[in-house]
Ligand code: G
Ligand code: G
């Protein structure tokens with residue numbers, strides 16, 4: 001309960017912050033996508049990673065409020081970049097299962113786009129594979145209602161859940177994010193390489209975009225290139241770590 005109270009305090013005191021991690025196009029090094037990642041700047045404990053507090057926020061329901069703050073902050077930032085950068089930058093926001101399931105979620109998305117005057121194409125919503133694959137019938141309706149506003153939809157942590165491939169075809173999604181666990185050993189483990197190759201083939205035939213997450217080394221990058229994955233986006237420490245908005249803006253400016 002203690003941590004729950006301090007999360008409420010943090011919302012009031014503006015102690016949360018969004019970091020941004022660029023996604024780099026493998027073929028030409030350009031950047032037109034970034035993922036927003038929440039951080040908690042705790043007055044005593046310093047920077048706390050979301051892995052520590054998001055699960056607690058989910059259990060307590062506070063994720064709905066935190067999620068609203070994240071969505072609003074990311075849209076304000078995306079609007080700022082639309083006004084100040086020469087190329088369009090799409091900002092991806094993580095949506096927890098609980099947020100996605102709440103009845104008012106798509107209204108909230110519509111409202112924040114209107115209020116921040118952000119074109120819907122500049123917002124991407126990242127849903128985890130497990131969130132999307134529960135209650136498939138309901139989710140297809142939810143996803144269509146979001147999609148009809150013009151936002152992009154991506155499936156986070158792809159490959160870790162139990163995606164039914166036949167459902168995948170019926171979901172109006174744009175992007176699969178290959179989970180980091182398949183990338184870590186991709187250059188040493190033939191099985192991981194085969195799995196990634198299969199995901200690439202699947203994405204290709206379903207006309208989905210791909211983001212490879214957690215690319216840390218040149219070897220991993222070379223293996224992805226070898227698999228013919230020129231059109232994919234690379235998100236990982238090899239290129240950029242998540243960073244504060246101002247630092248990210250400098251990266252976006254120099255990549256433009
Ligand atoms: O940035 P980092 O690797 O520490 O993030 C850890 C986890 O926290 C990731 O699974 C990420 O999806 C999740 N996460 C980061 N930011 C947000 C957010 O704004 N909302 C939600 N729901 N999850 C987030
Ligand atoms: O689950 P989700 O994909 O939303 O979370 C992405 C998380 O992965 C972020 O917390 C981010 O900090 C982390 N991340 C991004 N790139 C790398 C990387 O190259 N290596 C590692 N270990 N983590 C990464």
Ligand code: MN
Nearest residue numbers: 035094126156
């Ligand atoms: Mn994510």
Ligand code: NA
Nearest residue numbers: 156157179213
């Ligand atoms: Na992920």
